[in-house]
Amino acid sequence: MNIGILGTGMVGETLGTKLDSLGHRVKMGSRTANNEKAAVWVKKNGDNASLGTFADAAKFGEIIINCTKGEVSLSALKLAGEDNLKGKVIIDVSNPLDFSKGMPPTLTVSNTDSMGEQIQKNYPTAKVVKTFNTMSCLIMVNPRSLSGSHVIFQCGNDSGAKDKVRDLLKSFGWSDDEIFDLGDITASRGCEMVLPLWLRIMGALKSGAFNFNIVR
Numbered sequence: 001m002n003i004g005i006l007g008t009g010m011v012g013e014t015l016g017t018k019l020d021s022l023g024h025r026v027k028m029g030s031r032t033a034n035n036e037k038a039a040v041w042v043k044k045n046g047d048n049a050s051l052g053t054f055a056d057a058a059k060f061g062e063i064i065i066n067c068t069k070g071e072v073s074l075s076a077l078k079l080a081g082e083d084n085l086k087g088k089v090i091i092d093v094s095n096p097l098d099f100s101k102g103m104p105p106t107l108t109v110s111n112t113d114s115m116g117e118q119i120q121k122n123y124p125t126a127k128v129v130k131t132f133n134t135m136s137c138l139i140m141v142n143p144r145s146l147s148g149s150h151v152i153f154q155c156g157n158d159s160g161a162k163d164k165v166r167d168l169l170k171s172f173g174w175s176d177d178e179i180f181d182l183g184d185i186t187a188s189r190g191c192e193m194v195l196p197l198w199l200r201i202m203g204a205l206k207s208g209a210f211n212f213n214i215v216r
Helices: 010-021 036-044 054-060 070-080 115-122 137-141 159-171 185-205
Strands: 002-006 025-030 049-053 063-066 089-092 127-131 152-156 179-181
Touching: 002 010, 002 054, 002 070, 010 025, 010 036, 010 137, 025 036, 025 054, 036 049, 049 054, 054 070, 063 070, 063 159, 070 115, 089 115, 089 159, 115 127, 115 152, 115 185, 127 159, 127 185, 152 159, 152 185, 159 179
Parallel strands: 002 025, 002 063, 025 049, 063 089, 089 127, 152 179
Antiparallel strands: 127 152
8 A cells, every 4th residue: 555654753754664564655745845863754654655745745646644643734734735635534633732832732633623633624525543552652563562452442423434444454454453442533533632641651650661441
């Protein structure tokens, strides 16, 4: 499958490397066609790895993964181009964190809105699925690095898109009963509001090597 990744940070690199190892063709996009971090990532990976602009990655991808910081996600998607996003699944990993007043951050949008919803609203023909955003990127791609069962949340308006994302998650090692569907894209509010708690727990543990589970 052709997958476009928007963003060259740790999350984009980790997801891109995992996808490349699974045999997908991955194009990492940034604001410039020759981004240095993206070029280093391509060099480390195989022939299926490539780089380009946000627009290049969005045009290339059958699925697009938004790994940009929440504060710039909408501007990055604007550069990706509306025509390149039409009808495509957008996996939104972003969190709208505001570090302007230091740590711990607040959220730039919450309660009655979310970044996932804003992306869906701005690109109504795209199929936005929120997932991955409530854990360390190392756990995203290797859930079995933690002992026992734990959950990954997903939400979105399109059931077919969520099924495609579920299949991708299962290829990463998530079991079917660990993929917890929260409903439509408005559930992004809850997913994103997990982050202030996650950051507090990380601070207390001095580690991001943890995740949440639903005990019934």
